[in-house]
Amino acid sequence: MVSSTPALPTQFLDDLAADIKRWGRELGFQQIGIADADLSDEEPRLKAWLDKGYQGDMAWIGEHGNKRSRPDELLPGTQRVICARLDYLPADTDQIRILKDGEKAYVSRYALGRDYHKLIRKRLSQLAKRIEEAVEPYISSSDTADHDLQQRAFVDSAPVMERPLAAKAGLGWVGKHTLLLNSQAGSWFFLGEVYTSLPLPVDTSEEHDRCGDCQACLKVCPTDAFPRPYELDARRCISYLTIENKGAIPVEFREPMGNRVFGCDDCQAICPWNRYASFSQEDSFTPRHQLDRSDLSTLFQWSEEEFLKNTEGSAIRRIGYERWLRNLAVGLGNAPTSETVVTALQQKLDYPSELVQEHVQWALQQHANPGRRRRRKIKAPRNP
Template sequence: MQTWALELGFSQIGVTGVDLSTAEEGLQAWLDAGFHGSMAYMASHGMKRARPSELVSGTVSVITARMDYLPMKAPVDWMHQEMARSARPSEAVVSLYARGRDYHKVLRHRLAQLQTKLAQAIGPFGHRVFTDSAPVLEAELACRSGLGWRGKNTLVLQREAGSMFFLGELFVDFALPASYPVTTHCGQCTACIDLCPTKAIVGPQRLDAKRCISYLTIEHAGPIPHEFRPLIGNRIYGCDECQLVCPWNKYAQRSPLADFDSRQALVGADLVELLGWSEDEFLQRTEGSAIRRIGHARWLRNVALAAGNALRRLSPQETTALQIVLQSLLTHGDEVVREQVAWSLQQGQAAG
């Protein structure tokens, strides 16, 4: 099965059972603390996340898979280059994982192909494929099946691959020998905790999503709280900060798939250009991308926020184009966009 997985572009697979009862207390504590923010679906599904056999009746084993997503043409010093982006205020930064094709589509398709190969070898069986799309404790299943350990930033880490990979699962209705978990290797390192811009990692393996830039720019639908706006900087979709400072990511592996190659329009793009995208252009530019799910209005909110932060840092000569395009959005049909644009223009006035 490992050979089939590698042929399909997966980096590693593992197997675990369905008893995740020891994870229920931690999940409930996280929900009780309100760390899920406005992601009501996290609470509505309750403990079903920790009970695979309730989610899919008859499930006996879970085949887990990880897929590296670092673009195949990423330069040797990719970590340094990515870190440097935050120092260029007029450049929009999109999280690395979202610059290529929507990972949901890539992994689901290839997990389905893995299932087909397995069925051809042993005969038909009950199954269901998941990739960040249902109440599944993906990181917990990955760690229990030996794909890595839980880093202090809550991401799964692997000694030979860091954390730059996606996770997916194939639930099956027959027993498979379980693979073994690996030991943790974070040691005394707290780089991810110390350098999180919004202090969202409130303790080892404890994330307050309400403070996380990825949550704020992707999951959160309303106005972004004022206290976080300056801290977001020029990040318009997601955040890689805790991964870029993780020592293990010097071992991140490049993907063999062209699916995760970065789209030119999403790398090093100028804020003025992105604010000028019409809804039609946004939909065209993000076709087949995970970014499309946030919609044009939320995209404009994020880019406008980054523009406001840029206005505080750029020279008066550099801000004219940004101010003009922001002013053109003061009458946008979306109330959240209008509020964000007004705030951003105020940043320019305060800086002046």
């Protein structure tokens, strides 16, 4: 049997909730909210999404039974979810100019600096520790020996429905592009959670869906990955194709990918709510190795040793060198024809990987065909 948290005074819980939000701000989070653990409304939506196969090769999304939509099954005893928001948009990255420059490599803004997982998990663990210390006197004085506090921090590494939970916690609403939106902060932020058995007072969402009639994010998607508002077919999403997809990138998506070699931000970049986004104050999210402005050919010429060195502590490393070359080959195939581009591709023609060879050959064929289609261009967003 799972041990339970002892009954705590209402005033103590109210004060503790206020302290949690203050401690969160002290740890660098922009916002903390508290939600109940009821996701019964989301469960049928998740099942319908999985039944359509929109998860693609991400079989792990459906491998945990109902744990994703039932927090108590993931961490027995969970009554509340403490949700945290941390801005990540680095300053001085001219994302639209880079997107429109066919010789440059576009890396999703979240991946330009250090990997966020360890940073946020460490801070959430510190927050959980402070909560434990505050509750400890009540637990130690409890008459029942099996009383205990159940807590666990999560950062995009477990079956957690972070966006619906964050919306319940008052951090925003889920927009038509399926990302969380905040009327004062846009969407350029990471989310993290602490599951807890404490019956803390919950926050109510103060922000209803404020997307209105806007469909900018749906229309700008280079690969038409949104079958309808609020629904994403991951199999068509450039973020999925360049990161989660382990095989060849389907030919139909290669030209629309343009120069996006790791992830895609188009649906965020064009969102009107991102005019209110703030640049991150975190040094860890500052671009490294000029990844916010590097030429495709320069990155393509990295050796595997250089790739491993330059992506140490980065989210990019998880795709490995082979897929890094695959993505860059597509970008080079879409780049303006030049001696530099063609030479870079030719130097990898014999690379010992059928996956890389296939994409290099496709890219060279693009340059051999002067009538090839021009890639779709992103519309100018209204953001910082």
